Amino acid sequence: MEEKMDYKKKVAAALAPALNEYLTDTEIYEKIEIPKESKMGDYAFPTFTLAKVLRKAPQMIASELVEKIDQDQFEKVEVAGPYINFFLDKTAFGAEVLGTVLSQKAEYGQNDDGNQGNVPIDMSSPNIAKPISMGHLRSTVIGNSLSLIMSKNGYNPIKINHLGDWGTQFGKLITAYKLWGSEEEVKADPINKLLEYYVRFHKEDQEKPELDDIARDWFKKLEDGDEEAMNLWQWFREESLKSFKQIYDKLGITFDSYKGEAFYNDKMDEIVQILEDKGLLKESQGAQVVDLEKYNLNPALIKKTDGATLYITRDLAAALYRYRTYDFNQSLYVVGAEQTNHFKQLKAVLKEMGFDWSDDVHHIPFGLITLNGKKLSTRSGRVVLLDEVLNDAVSLAKKQINDKNPDLANADTVAKEVGVGAVIFHDLKNERTNSFDFNLEDVVRFEGETGPYVQYSRARAESILRKAGDVEEFAQLNITDPKAWDTLKALQDFPNIVKRAAAQYEPSVIAKYALGLAKAFNKYYANSKILADDEEKTARLALVKSVSIVLEESLRLLGVKAPDEM
RNA sequence: GGUUCGGUAGCUCAGCUGGAUAGAGCAUCCGCCUUCUAAGCGGACGGUCGAGAGUUCGAAUCUCUCCCGAAUCACCA
Numbered sequence: 001m002e003e004k005m006d007y008k009k010k011v012a013a014a015l016a017p018a019l020n021e022y023l024t025d026t027e028i029y030e031k032i033e034i035p036k037e038s039k040m041g042d043y044a045f046p047t048f049t050l051a052k053v054l055r056k057a058p059q060m061i062a063s064e065l066v067e068k069i070d071q072d073q074f075e076k077v078e079v080a081g082p083y084i085n086f087f088l089d090k091t092a093f094g095a096e097v098l099g100t101v102l103s104q105k106a107e108y109g110q111n112d113d114g115n116q117g118n119v120p121i122d123m124s125s126p127n128i129a130k131p132i133s134m135g136h137l138r139s140t141v142i143g144n145s146l147s148l149i150m151s152k153n154g155y156n157p158i159k160i161n162h163l164g165d166w167g168t169q170f171g172k173l174i175t176a177y178k179l180w181g182s183e184e185e186v187k188a189d190p191i192n193k194l195l196e197y198y199v200r201f202h203k204e205d206q207e208k209p210e211l212d213d214i215a216r217d218w219f220k221k222l223e224d225g226d227e228e229a230m231n232l233w234q235w236f237r238e239e240s241l242k243s244f245k246q247i248y249d250k251l252g253i254t255f256d257s258y259k260g261e262a263f264y265n266d267k268m269d270e271i272v273q274i275l276e277d278k279g280l281l282k283e284s285q286g287a288q289v290v291d292l293e294k295y296n297l298n299p300a301l302i303k304k305t306d307g308a309t310l311y312i313t314r315d316l317a318a319a320l321y322r323y324r325t326y327d328f329n330q331s332l333y334v335v336g337a338e339q340t341n342h343f344k345q346l347k348a349v350l351k352e353m354g355f356d357w358s359d360d361v362h363h364i365p366f367g368l369i370t371l372n373g374k375k376l377s378t379r380s381g382r383v384v385l386l387d388e389v390l391n392d393a394v395s396l397a398k399k400q401i402n403d404k405n406p407d408l409a410n411a412d413t414v415a416k417e418v419g420v421g422a423v424i425f426h427d428l429k430n431e432r433t434n435s436f437d438f439n440l441e442d443v444v445r446f447e448g449e450t451g452p453y454v455q456y457s458r459a460r461a462e463s464i465l466r467k468a469g470d471v472e473e474f475a476q477l478n479i480t481d482p483k484a485w486d487t488l489k490a491l492q493d494f495p496n497i498v499k500r501a502a503a504q505y506e507p508s509v510i511a512k513y514a515l516g517l518a519k520a521f522n523k524y525y526a527n528s529k530i531l532a533d534d535e536e537k538t539a540r541l542a543l544v545k546s547v548s549i550v551l552e553e554s555l556r557l558l559g560v561k562a563p564d565e566m
Numbered sequence: 567g568g569u570u571c572g573g574u575a576g577c578u579c580a581g582c583u584g585g586a587u588a589g590a591g592c593a594u595c596c597g598c599c600u601u602c603u604a605a606g607c608g609g610a611c612g613g614u615c616g617a618g619a620g621u622u623c624g625a626a627u628c629u630c631u632c633c634c635g636a637a638u639c640a641c642c643a
């Protein structure tokens with residue numbers, strides 16, 4: 001199927017007989033480009049490179065070359081200066097694309113490049129007892145979309161929520177809870193109360209440094225498995241997770257594993273042992289480090305002066321655990337760009353340990369969300385709570401529905417899908433690594449290049465299909481209306497887009513594509529009477545149906561719902 | 567200071583492996599609902615692609631230098 005739909009190959013084949021004297025088939029194929037505007041054709045072959053070999057002006061080469069080309073299978077082939085422009089047979093092309101989409105439906109664009117290989121994806125990973133902010137949204141939403149994209153490319157993704165459920169902050173939290181907290185309070189509003197205790201601890205320990213000693217003791221007890229400490233820890237974890245899950249539900253995201261930092265407590269000794277056995281550990285200023293000078297990196301700090309392990313030790317244990325558990329094809333970490341250095345170190349240490357699979361470990365960085373140009377920080381109170389943003393977005397969507405479509409049956413459900421969709425889409429539409437300053441109006445915008453625009457485009461398509469009586473059989477698929485051309489070409493491009501999104505680990509590739517397809521379709525919709533009674537009506541409905549399928553699938557790959565009406 | 571990433575229209579950003587007059591959205595102004603959802607469509611306005619040099623038939627795209635911004639640079643994660 002893919003071969004059949006590769007029209008560039010057809011162009012290359014047409015050029016080959018006239019050019020094989022100078023260029024190989026692949027060279028020809030690679031030189032073919034897609035013109036910016038469709039009036040310049042669907043494919044173009046520039047002749048500049050031949051000018052040297054042939055010692056002729058490119059324009060002349062083009063006009064001579066075009067004479068030798070078999071033009072039968074194209075609508076036309078014409079010379080435009082130094083370019084040879086190829087125009088495809090639009091009707092045949094369209095019929096082929098529509099036939100493919102309609103027969104494959106949601107499977108359209110699916111490929112088996114991944115060969116069912118496992119791909120654990122480290123994503124979301126919020127800290128226990130802290131609210132989920134817009135910062136976590138990025139990791140969550142990018143990771144989720146990547147899992148869907150990888151799956152569309154034949155991989156088997158495993159979504160891992162590597163919870164921040166261990167560390168000295170739990171000593172502080174327990175201390176604060178014992179001093180000022182109560183069970184009822186926490187149960188009523190776990191995250192906010194726990195955060196409140198934590199913040200109060202940090203305020204009061206400025207003047208009462210003895211609090212830090214108590215906190216240290218509690219963490220020590222926790223590490224030693226003290227029953228009271230463990231029970232409190234367990235309880236904080238559960239309550240936090242409950243409230244995290246409410247947000248994940250709103251986003252429509254699930255996980256395959258919630259193994260967090262604590263899970264690796266008993267798995268770090270082995271890492272230290274391996275490092276020792278391989279003679280990689282060196283003492284430096286009282287600490288144990290792995291020298292990474294040959295990677296042009298700072299030494300990796302494995303054990304602190306007091307013998308305690310660090311973040312990287314835990315991540316090494318997690319990396320090895322994931323390798324053993326999943327025998328992964330690749331292992332992804334959707335973590336902010338500010339941790340790039342850490343992941344370089346992680347990979348380097350794995351390499352030093354002799355694990356050749358370290359090459360399959362990939363950090364997928366993303367840009368920072370700032371507020372008024374400054375980094376978000378829980379302690380300083382500069383937070384944008386995700387839950388509030390989602391709620392704002394949903395109520396704005398509801399208001400919009402009341403204004404524009406007051407009779408809509410399931411208005412509340414649709415408001416959720418549109419509001420949440422707007423937030424997710426906004427996060428995914430630009431390149432991952434771009435940073436952005438948080439602005440509520442931008443995030444919940446419903447017009448222009450937004451999630452709701454794509455949803456709306458598809459809802460209009462669905463509306464037409466309903467009016468047409470939900471046709472399932474399409475008698476014929478030939479469309480001669482040139483206004484449908486851009487939409488048909490966009491539909492045909494989807495399988496390539498799916499591959500590119502996976503190769504670049506970029507949800508924005510899908511988002512941009514969805515916008516482009518929606519835009520092409522809206523233009524068509526505005527200028528053509530789809531339900532007109534003529535012999536091409538079924539073909540037009542086939543186009544509408546195909547657009548709906550591919551838009552829905554694009555949105556699905558982003559983790560955004562596609563309501564039939566809005 | 568070292569490393570990494572970025573600097574394209576008033577704002578937010580596209581621009582695939584260098585190619586034909588640099589594109590969208592938002593904002594501003596104007597037009598289009600007695601045609602299928604106006605969350606839409608069309609038009610106008612708007613750019614020395616940070617600066618300079620180089621490679622090339624051709625550079626927003628590749629190389630170098632400089633300017634500006636952000637992240638990061640061992641006992642947090």
